[in-house]
Amino acid sequence: MVVEELLAAGAPVGAHWVADRQSGYQILRHGSERARSTILPRIAAGTCFFGIGMSEPDSGSDLAAVRSRARKTEDGWRISGSKVWTSGAHHAHYLIALVRTGGAEAQRHGGLTQFIIDTTQPGIDIRPIHNLYGGHDFNQISFDDCWVPDDMMIGQEGSGWDMVTGELAFERSGPDRFLTSFPLLRQVLGALTQDGSTRVLHEHLGHADHDQAERAFDHQEAAAIGRLLSHLMALRSMSTSIAGMLEQGAQPVVEAALVKDLGTAFEREVPERLRSLLPMEAMLGDEHGLSHHWGMTMLQSPSFTLRGGTREILRGMIARGLGLR
Secondary structure, three states, rough: OOOHHHHHOOOOOOOOOOHHHHHHHHHHHHHHHHHHHHHHHHHOOOOEEEEEEEEOOOOOOOOOOOEEEEEOOEEEEEEEEEOOOOOOOOOOOOEEEEEEOOHHHHHHOOEEEEEEEEEEOOOEEEEEEOOOOOEEEEEEEEEEEEOHHHHEEEEOOOOOHHHEEEEEHHHOOEEEEEEEOHHHHHHHHOOHHHHHHHHHHHHHHOOOOOOOOHHOOOOHHHHHHHHHHHHHHHHHHHHHHHHHHHHOOOOOOOHHHHHHHHHHHHHHHHHHHHHHHHOOOOOOOOOHHHHHHHHHHHHHHOOOOOOOHHHHHHHHHHHOOOOOO
């Protein structure tokens, strides 16, 4: 609930939510005593950030096509390989990485293990991947014989696939999968009140006639806003239901995929729907202005349905879960 309120307010929580949402839980349930005692208090204090080491170059959305490998040594493990699209890795103190520890790669789901990797260790190279608007969120990470101690393994050797699929239920069902666009929607709702609509229209169209300003928003626009809000509340109900399942120890993988697919589609719909509601264009400029916030959301929105699993992959999972394929 705390994260939900922070997201709804547009607070800068990007550095924290991976640890809060999934990494902390994995360590709490499956980490060693040293990992729990040294890392969890720092996560709770908001001073420790995590990245997700799942996706790899040339693997697309096929998570089982992991080629990064860990080999056993006398004092731990040595990891070599690469991860890509790792959000926030340039700020993260740790990654939880999925790598191969044994078994033929043809077995796909076999021989996979998760490790907690300290990003300050030698043998790690983090390079930025700039997005379309020049922002630096994504990174590619290379591991060159990077050392990880035995007690930084998550679960047991070879249990990585079960660990990571359980983790994805947390990643795909949380409020960050449908609240990314909410601060923009809230700002628009403020503008569409009687006083707010007049102010916005005066600023962007120069109208002096209050009646003309207020007539710009009719029942059709009200219905559009109502539709968005009803979808939002349905998504929130689905998300909290999955949180209850996870709390009881279930693995609602298909249900989480549904929330992620519907939630990120909703996030992309919000800025598009505003084209018929607002008498202005989305553009960058005043960082505190509505048009700038709208413009930034438009630039970021193509990524909403990609991160955490593409729609094609999710819908394949949903179809299999429903017995349709």
